[in-house]
Amino acid sequence: MSYIVDFKTVSTIGLESSPVADALAGLRANEARYFKTKYDHTFTVEPAEEASEVVDWVHRILREEREIVIASRPLEATAFQVENIKMAYVFYESGLSINVMYTLDDGKRAVGFKLSDGMEVPEELAERFKFARQKSKLAGTIRGSFFVIKNEYGAL
Template identity: 65%
Template sequence: MPFEAVSFTDVSTAGLESSPIAEALAGLRANEARYFSNKYKHTFAVAPAAEVQEALNWVEEILDSEREIVPTSPALEVSINDVDGIYWVHVFYESGLAVNVIWTRADDGKRAVGFKLSEGMDVPPELSAFKFARQKSKLAGEIRGSFFKIKGDHPLP
C-alpha cells in the first residue's frame, strides 16, 4: 500500500484538496503526525481511503454498530498505526472530520472512538449528540474533540 509520511514541519494539503477546509484539515493531520512522533517516535503515514478499504470499513462498522453513526462526508485518507500494543486507525473526511479508533490489543485494554473537528467546520448532524472539548494547536488552530468507549467486539482487519 502506498502510505506517505505526513510532515508536521511542512504542512501540506496533498490528498485533501477536495475539502472546503483543506488547510485546516491538513493542520489537524499534521497535529496527529506530531503527536505520534513525539509520543512514540513513530512516523504517521496516510493512504487514499479507497486503497485501504478494509480499514475504512472496520472504522465505519464500529461507528454504525456502536452508535448508529454513518459519516455523511466522503473519506479521503486513512492512517493505520500499530504502536506499543495499540492498533490505531485514523480516517480523514472531506468535511474536515477526523475519526480515530484506538484498539488496545490486550483483552482488558482501552478501546475507543475519537472525533476531531477541524477549525472552521460545523458539527456534522450525525455527531450532534456529542459534547466537544476545545484544544488549541499551533498546527491546526482550534480543534474540537469528543469520544466514546467501544463496548462490542470488532475483530481487527
C-alpha cells in the first residue's frame, strides 16, 4: 500500500520499527517538501517488499559501483521521474536514506546518502565517505554524502 508523504504533518507511518523513526520521518518529509516545491511532485512511498524492483536496482548500483552492501533492512522505497530526472529512494530501518539520481539527457548519475539525526554512520559507509552537515526544520541535522555513478544501469 502506497503512502503519500505529508511534509506539513510529519508522520512515522511505515517507519515505526526504526530506532530513529521521528528523525527518519522528518528526513522523508524534507525530501517530499523539496520535490513538491521544486517540481510540484507528490512524494509517495511503498513498503520495501512491494517496491523490490526499486530496492534491487539501488542495491545493484551500490554493489557494482563500490562493492557496498547495506546491512540495515529497507523499510520503504519509491521511484519516479521529474522533468528529465529519474529518481529512486530507499529508506532504511537504521535511519539511512539512499537516493539515485539518473538524468535522461546529459548522462549525470549519482548516489546520495543521507543520515537521519541521531544515527551513527553505518559501518559499510564509515571508511568510504565523509558526511557534510545541513540543518532542516523538518529533520534536524542531516548528514549527507554522494558518489558519481560511472556505469550504465538503465532506467527503472
